[in-house]
Amino acid sequence: MPVSSTTDEQPADDFDGAALPVNELFYSLQGEGKLTGMPSVFVRTSGCNLRCWFCDSYHTSWEPTHATMSVDDIVEEVQSHDDAGHVVLTGGEPLIHDDAVTLLEQLDDLGYHTTVETNGTIHRDAPIDLASISPKLASSTPTPEKDPKGDGEWADRHEERRIDLDALGALVDDYNAQLKFVVTGPDDLSEIESLLADVRSTAASRISDSDVLLMPEGTTRDELDARQNEVADLAMEYGYRYTPRLHVDLWNDAPET
Ligand SMILES: C[S@@+](CC[C@H](N)C(=O)[O-])C[C@H]1O[C@@H](n2cnc3c(N)ncnc32)[C@H](O)[C@@H]1O
Ligand SMILES: Nc1nc2[nH]cc(C(=O)O)c2c(=O)[nH]1
Ligand code: SF4
Ligand SMILES: [Mg+2]
Numbered sequence: 001m002p003v004s005s006t007t008d009e010q011p012a013d014d015f016d017g018a019a020l021p022v023n024e025l026f027y028s029l030q031g032e033g034k035l036t037g038m039p040s041v042f043v044r045t046s047g048c049n050l051r052c053w054f055c056d057s058y059h060t061s062w063e064p065t066h067a068t069m070s071v072d073d074i075v076e077e078v079q080s081h082d083d084a085g086h087v088v089l090t091g092g093e094p095l096i097h098d099d100a101v102t103l104l105e106q107l108d109d110l111g112y113h114t115t116v117e118t119n120g121t122i123h124r125d126a127p128i129d130l131a132s133i134s135p136k137l138a139s140s141t142p143t144p145e146k147d148p149k150g151d152g153e154w155a156d157r158h159e160e161r162r163i164d165l166d167a168l169g170a171l172v173d174d175y176n177a178q179l180k181f182v183v184t185g186p187d188d189l190s191e192i193e194s195l196l197a198d199v200r201s202t203a204a205s206r207i208s209d210s211d212v213l214l215m216p217e218g219t220t221r222d223e224l225d226a227r228q229n230e231v232a233d234l235a236m237e238y239g240y241r242y243t244p245r246l247h248v249d250l251w252n253d254a255p256e257t
Contacts, residue, residue, distance in 0.1 A: 018102040020074065021046040021066030023059055023092065026256035027081040030088060031247030033132050033178050033213060035115065040086040041078045045100065048093040049161055050119055051154040052136055053146035054182070056219040056253075060092030062149050071103045078107065088132075090117035101126040120179075121161055123170040131175035134215075136162040137191050139184045163195065169202035180213045180243060183231045189238060213243040220253050 023046040030038040044057065046066035055061045069077075078087055087107050094100045095118050107114050108127035116126075120133040141159050144152030171177060179199075181192050192212075200207055216231040218224035224245060235242035251257035 018071040018099040019068050020071065020097055020099050020103060021064075022069045022074065023057070023064070023066050024256050025069075025074065025077055027084060028257050029246060029250070030086065030115070031245055031250075031257075032215060033115075033130075033180055033243050034241075035086065035130065036243060036246050038086050039084050040088045040115070041081050041084045042088045042090060043074060043078065043094075043103070045089070045091045045094045045097055047096055048091060048119075049096055049121060050093065050136060050140075051142050051158050052140040052182075053142040053148060054140065054184075054217055054219070055148075057090075057092065058148070064092065071099055071106060074103055075106050075110070078112070079110070085111070086113045086115065088115045088117060093119055093122065095122040095124050100124065104128060118171070119162070120168045120171060121164045123167045123174070125174070128175050131171050131177040132180055133168065133171055133177055134180045134182060135168060135195060137181065137184075137188050137195075139188050139191075140182065165198055165202045168199050169204075172199060172203040172207060173205050177207075178211050178213055179207070180215055182217045183214045183234065184217045184227075185230065186234060189234060192240075193238075209239050210241055212240040214238075214240050215243045215245065218245065218248065221248060224248055 023044045025043050027041050030036055030040045046060045046064040048061040051061055059065045094116060101124055104114050104126040113129045115130040115132050116128045117132045120135045142152060142154050214231050214235045216224055216227040218227055232242050247257050
Protein backbone atom coordinates (compact mmCIF):
# COMPACT_ATOMS: atom_id res chain seq x y z
CA MET A 1 0.00 0.00 0.00
CA PRO A 2 1.50 3.35 -0.95
CA VAL A 3 2.26 5.85 1.75
CA SER A 4 0.37 9.09 1.39
CA SER A 5 2.03 12.49 1.52
CA THR A 6 0.00 13.86 4.42
CA THR A 7 2.06 14.86 7.45
CA ASP A 8 -0.63 15.23 10.12
CA GLU A 9 0.36 12.98 13.05
CA GLN A 10 -2.99 13.19 14.78
CA PRO A 11 -5.43 10.28 14.79
CA ALA A 12 -8.02 10.31 12.07
CA ASP A 13 -10.70 12.01 14.15
CA ASP A 14 -12.49 13.64 11.22
CA PHE A 15 -13.27 10.24 9.71
CA ASP A 16 -16.80 8.89 9.93
CA GLY A 17 -16.49 5.63 11.91
CA ALA A 18 -13.46 3.72 13.18
CA ALA A 19 -10.29 4.62 11.28
CA LEU A 20 -6.54 4.73 11.72
CA PRO A 21 -3.65 6.69 10.21
CA VAL A 22 -1.78 3.96 8.33
CA ASN A 23 1.81 4.47 7.25
CA GLU A 24 2.22 1.07 5.59
CA LEU A 25 0.45 -2.28 5.37
CA PHE A 26 2.41 -5.25 4.06
CA TYR A 27 2.93 -9.00 4.23
CA SER A 28 6.27 -10.25 5.52
CA LEU A 29 7.89 -12.58 8.06
CA GLN A 30 7.88 -11.52 11.70
CA GLY A 31 11.49 -10.44 12.03
CA GLU A 32 11.78 -9.93 15.78
CA GLY A 33 10.98 -11.71 19.02
CA LYS A 34 9.55 -15.10 19.91
CA LEU A 35 7.53 -15.40 16.71
CA THR A 36 10.47 -14.67 14.40
CA GLY A 37 9.89 -16.29 11.03
CA MET A 38 6.09 -16.32 11.25
CA PRO A 39 4.32 -15.11 8.07
CA SER A 40 2.41 -12.04 9.20
CA VAL A 41 0.55 -9.03 7.89
CA PHE A 42 1.95 -5.80 9.32
CA VAL A 43 -0.27 -2.78 9.94
CA ARG A 44 1.92 0.20 10.74
CA THR A 45 0.11 3.19 12.21
CA SER A 46 1.59 6.67 12.16
CA GLY A 47 2.24 8.92 15.15
CA CYS A 48 4.27 8.31 18.31
CA ASN A 49 4.45 9.75 21.82
CA LEU A 50 8.25 9.15 21.90
CA ARG A 51 11.14 10.07 19.63
CA CYS A 52 13.92 7.51 19.82
CA TRP A 53 16.96 8.86 17.97
CA PHE A 54 17.40 5.45 16.30
CA CYS A 55 13.77 4.94 15.25
CA ASP A 56 13.73 2.64 12.23
CA SER A 57 10.27 3.96 11.31
CA TYR A 58 11.18 7.63 10.91
CA HIS A 59 8.03 8.39 8.92
CA THR A 60 5.80 7.38 11.83
CA SER A 61 7.61 9.40 14.48
CA TRP A 62 9.98 12.18 13.45
CA GLU A 63 8.20 13.03 10.19
CA PRO A 64 4.93 11.14 10.30
CA THR A 65 3.01 10.41 7.12
CA HIS A 66 -0.15 8.41 6.70
CA ALA A 67 -3.19 7.53 4.68
CA THR A 68 -6.39 7.48 6.71
CA MET A 69 -7.99 4.05 6.41
CA SER A 70 -11.24 2.86 7.86
CA VAL A 71 -10.88 -0.18 10.10
CA ASP A 72 -13.12 -2.07 7.67
CA ASP A 73 -10.73 -1.32 4.79
CA ILE A 74 -7.71 -2.32 6.89
CA VAL A 75 -9.36 -5.65 7.72
CA GLU A 76 -10.23 -6.21 4.06
CA GLU A 77 -6.63 -5.57 3.03
CA VAL A 78 -5.37 -7.89 5.78
CA GLN A 79 -7.74 -10.61 4.52
CA SER A 80 -6.44 -10.20 0.96
CA HIS A 81 -3.22 -11.89 2.18
CA ASP A 82 -5.04 -15.16 2.46
CA ASP A 83 -2.12 -17.29 3.72
CA ALA A 84 -1.58 -15.19 6.82
CA GLY A 85 -3.03 -16.09 10.22
CA HIS A 86 -0.93 -13.59 12.15
CA VAL A 87 -1.30 -9.82 12.22
CA VAL A 88 1.26 -7.47 13.74
CA LEU A 89 -0.04 -4.05 14.74
CA THR A 90 2.88 -1.66 15.02
CA GLY A 91 3.81 1.96 14.43
CA GLY A 92 4.71 4.52 15.48
CA GLU A 93 3.01 3.78 18.74
CA PRO A 94 -0.20 1.93 17.82
CA LEU A 95 -1.75 2.24 21.29
CA ILE A 96 -2.01 6.05 21.13
CA HIS A 97 -5.01 5.44 18.83
CA ASP A 98 -8.45 4.59 20.32
CA ASP A 99 -9.42 2.74 17.16
CA ALA A 100 -6.51 0.33 17.53
CA VAL A 101 -8.86 -1.49 19.92
CA THR A 102 -11.61 -1.66 17.28
CA LEU A 103 -9.16 -3.10 14.76
CA LEU A 104 -7.88 -5.70 17.25
CA GLU A 105 -11.44 -6.72 18.13
CA GLN A 106 -12.37 -7.24 14.50
CA LEU A 107 -9.18 -9.23 13.81
CA ASP A 108 -9.80 -11.36 16.90
CA ASP A 109 -13.37 -12.05 15.80
CA LEU A 110 -11.99 -13.30 12.50
CA GLY A 111 -9.61 -15.68 14.30
CA TYR A 112 -6.31 -13.90 13.67
CA HIS A 113 -3.44 -14.11 16.13
CA THR A 114 -2.59 -10.53 17.03
CA THR A 115 0.76 -9.16 18.11
CA VAL A 116 1.02 -5.54 19.22
CA GLU A 117 4.44 -3.91 19.04
CA THR A 118 4.39 -1.21 21.71
CA ASN A 119 6.80 0.98 23.65
CA GLY A 120 4.94 0.05 26.84
CA THR A 121 3.85 3.54 27.88
CA ILE A 122 0.12 2.97 27.23
CA HIS A 123 -2.18 0.18 28.38
CA ARG A 124 -5.43 -0.58 26.59
CA ASP A 125 -7.98 -3.29 27.06
CA ALA A 126 -8.02 -5.23 23.79
CA PRO A 127 -7.74 -8.79 22.42
CA ILE A 128 -3.94 -9.00 22.15
CA ASP A 129 -2.38 -12.46 21.81
CA LEU A 130 1.20 -11.23 22.23
CA ALA A 131 2.10 -7.89 23.75
CA SER A 132 5.55 -7.26 22.32
CA ILE A 133 6.77 -4.57 24.66
CA SER A 134 9.92 -2.62 23.91
CA PRO A 135 10.55 -0.26 26.84
CA LYS A 136 12.87 2.52 25.89
CA LEU A 137 16.19 2.91 27.70
CA ALA A 138 18.14 6.11 28.37
CA SER A 139 20.31 5.26 25.36
CA SER A 140 17.28 5.91 23.10
CA THR A 141 16.93 9.58 24.12
CA PRO A 142 17.40 12.07 21.27
CA THR A 143 20.09 14.25 22.83
CA PRO A 144 21.29 17.20 20.73
CA GLU A 145 24.22 15.10 19.45
CA LYS A 146 21.98 12.22 18.39
CA ASP A 147 18.84 14.04 17.23
CA PRO A 148 18.17 13.03 13.60
CA LYS A 149 16.19 16.15 12.88
CA GLY A 150 16.81 19.09 15.26
CA ASP A 151 18.84 20.06 18.32
CA GLY A 152 17.41 17.85 21.04
CA GLU A 153 14.01 19.59 21.29
CA TRP A 154 12.35 16.22 22.06
CA ALA A 155 14.89 15.01 24.63
CA ASP A 156 13.05 16.14 27.78
CA ARG A 157 9.62 14.96 26.62
CA HIS A 158 11.05 11.60 25.55
CA GLU A 159 12.88 11.21 28.86
CA GLU A 160 9.76 12.02 30.92
CA ARG A 161 7.52 9.67 28.97
CA ARG A 162 9.66 6.68 28.10
CA ILE A 163 8.98 4.59 31.26
CA ASP A 164 5.55 4.21 32.87
CA LEU A 165 5.76 1.40 35.41
CA ASP A 166 2.00 1.20 35.88
CA ALA A 167 1.43 0.76 32.15
CA LEU A 168 4.24 -1.81 31.91
CA GLY A 169 2.90 -3.75 34.89
CA ALA A 170 -0.64 -3.77 33.52
CA LEU A 171 0.49 -4.92 30.07
CA VAL A 172 2.52 -7.76 31.59
CA ASP A 173 -0.36 -8.77 33.88
CA ASP A 174 -3.09 -8.66 31.25
CA TYR A 175 -1.32 -10.22 28.27
CA ASN A 176 1.05 -12.90 27.16
CA ALA A 177 4.07 -10.61 26.92
CA GLN A 178 7.65 -10.37 25.81
CA LEU A 179 9.98 -7.57 26.86
CA LYS A 180 12.22 -6.73 23.92
CA PHE A 181 15.04 -4.30 24.64
CA VAL A 182 16.97 -2.47 21.94
CA VAL A 183 20.61 -2.80 23.01
CA THR A 184 23.22 -0.30 21.88
CA GLY A 185 26.03 -1.73 24.04
CA PRO A 186 27.01 -3.27 27.40
CA ASP A 187 26.18 -0.08 29.30
CA ASP A 188 22.46 -0.70 28.65
CA LEU A 189 22.41 -3.85 30.77
CA SER A 190 22.44 -2.22 34.20
CA GLU A 191 19.37 -0.21 33.26
CA ILE A 192 17.64 -3.32 31.90
CA GLU A 193 18.36 -5.15 35.18
CA SER A 194 17.02 -2.34 37.36
CA LEU A 195 13.97 -1.73 35.17
CA LEU A 196 13.16 -5.45 35.23
CA ALA A 197 13.38 -5.44 39.03
CA ASP A 198 10.94 -2.50 39.10
CA VAL A 199 8.49 -4.13 36.68
CA ARG A 200 8.71 -7.41 38.61
CA SER A 201 7.76 -5.65 41.82
CA THR A 202 4.92 -3.74 40.11
CA ALA A 203 3.37 -6.64 38.18
CA ALA A 204 1.44 -9.41 39.89
CA SER A 205 2.46 -12.05 37.36
CA ARG A 206 5.90 -13.62 37.06
CA ILE A 207 8.24 -12.40 34.34
CA SER A 208 10.55 -15.19 33.28
CA ASP A 209 14.02 -14.39 31.91
CA SER A 210 13.01 -16.31 28.80
CA ASP A 211 10.43 -13.59 28.12
CA VAL A 212 13.17 -10.95 28.17
CA LEU A 213 14.83 -10.44 24.81
CA LEU A 214 17.90 -8.47 23.80
CA MET A 215 17.81 -7.08 20.26
CA PRO A 216 20.79 -5.35 18.68
CA GLU A 217 20.24 -1.76 17.62
CA GLY A 218 20.68 -1.30 13.89
CA THR A 219 18.65 -0.56 10.82
CA THR A 220 21.06 -1.96 8.21
CA ARG A 221 23.04 -5.19 7.81
CA ASP A 222 26.27 -3.27 8.32
CA GLU A 223 25.06 -1.74 11.59
CA LEU A 224 23.87 -5.12 12.83
CA ASP A 225 27.11 -6.82 11.78
CA ALA A 226 28.96 -4.37 13.96
CA ARG A 227 26.84 -5.00 17.05
CA GLN A 228 25.06 -8.34 17.03
CA ASN A 229 27.84 -10.58 18.39
CA GLU A 230 28.36 -8.31 21.37
CA VAL A 231 24.61 -8.40 22.11
CA ALA A 232 24.55 -12.20 21.68
CA ASP A 233 27.37 -12.46 24.23
CA LEU A 234 25.41 -10.22 26.63
CA ALA A 235 22.34 -12.47 26.27
CA MET A 236 24.44 -15.48 27.26
CA GLU A 237 26.13 -13.65 30.11
CA TYR A 238 22.86 -12.47 31.67
CA GLY A 239 20.63 -15.42 30.74
CA TYR A 240 18.21 -13.43 28.59
CA ARG A 241 17.05 -14.40 25.15
CA TYR A 242 18.64 -12.96 21.99
CA THR A 243 16.47 -11.91 19.11
CA PRO A 244 17.81 -11.31 15.64
CA ARG A 245 16.35 -8.77 13.25
CA LEU A 246 15.54 -11.30 10.54
CA HIS A 247 13.97 -8.73 8.21
CA VAL A 248 17.21 -6.73 8.20
CA ASP A 249 19.22 -9.90 7.51
CA LEU A 250 16.90 -10.79 4.62
CA TRP A 251 15.99 -7.43 3.13
CA ASN A 252 18.30 -4.87 4.74
CA ASP A 253 16.40 -1.60 5.22
CA ALA A 254 13.92 -1.91 2.34
CA PRO A 255 10.48 -0.41 3.05
CA GLU A 256 7.47 -2.67 3.57
CA THR A 257 9.57 -5.59 4.83
C1 LIG B 1 9.29 1.14 15.20
S1 LIG B 1 8.88 0.36 16.72
C2 LIG B 1 7.09 0.54 16.74
C3 LIG B 1 6.46 0.02 17.99
C4 LIG B 1 6.70 0.82 19.26
N1 LIG B 1 6.69 2.21 19.03
C5 LIG B 1 7.99 0.39 19.93
O1 LIG B 1 8.96 1.15 19.90
O2 LIG B 1 8.00 -0.71 20.47
C6 LIG B 1 9.02 -1.39 16.33
C7 LIG B 1 10.17 -2.12 16.97
O3 LIG B 1 11.39 -1.68 16.37
C8 LIG B 1 12.35 -1.47 17.38
N2 LIG B 1 13.35 -0.56 16.83
C9 LIG B 1 13.15 0.69 16.37
N3 LIG B 1 14.29 1.22 15.90
C10 LIG B 1 15.23 0.27 16.05
C11 LIG B 1 16.62 0.20 15.75
N4 LIG B 1 17.28 1.22 15.20
N5 LIG B 1 17.27 -0.94 16.04
C12 LIG B 1 16.64 -1.99 16.61
N6 LIG B 1 15.33 -1.99 16.91
C13 LIG B 1 14.64 -0.87 16.63
C14 LIG B 1 11.52 -0.96 18.54
O4 LIG B 1 12.19 -1.04 19.77
C15 LIG B 1 10.32 -1.88 18.48
O5 LIG B 1 10.61 -3.10 19.12
N1 LIG C 1 9.58 -8.13 9.18
C1 LIG C 1 9.39 -7.26 10.17
N2 LIG C 1 9.24 -7.72 11.42
C2 LIG C 1 8.97 -6.81 12.39
N3 LIG C 1 8.71 -7.03 13.69
C3 LIG C 1 8.42 -5.87 14.30
C4 LIG C 1 8.48 -4.86 13.36
C5 LIG C 1 8.09 -3.47 13.65
O1 LIG C 1 8.49 -2.55 12.96
O2 LIG C 1 7.34 -3.31 14.62
C6 LIG C 1 8.85 -5.43 12.15
C7 LIG C 1 9.08 -4.96 10.81
O3 LIG C 1 9.10 -3.78 10.48
N4 LIG C 1 9.31 -5.92 9.87
S1 SF4 D 1 8.80 4.41 20.46
FE1 SF4 D 1 8.90 3.08 18.65
S2 SF4 D 1 7.97 4.25 16.95
FE2 SF4 D 1 8.29 5.68 18.67
S3 SF4 D 1 10.21 6.64 18.14
FE3 SF4 D 1 10.72 4.88 19.48
S4 SF4 D 1 11.07 3.14 18.10
FE4 SF4 D 1 10.09 4.76 16.90
MG1 LIG E 1 10.38 -2.41 12.00
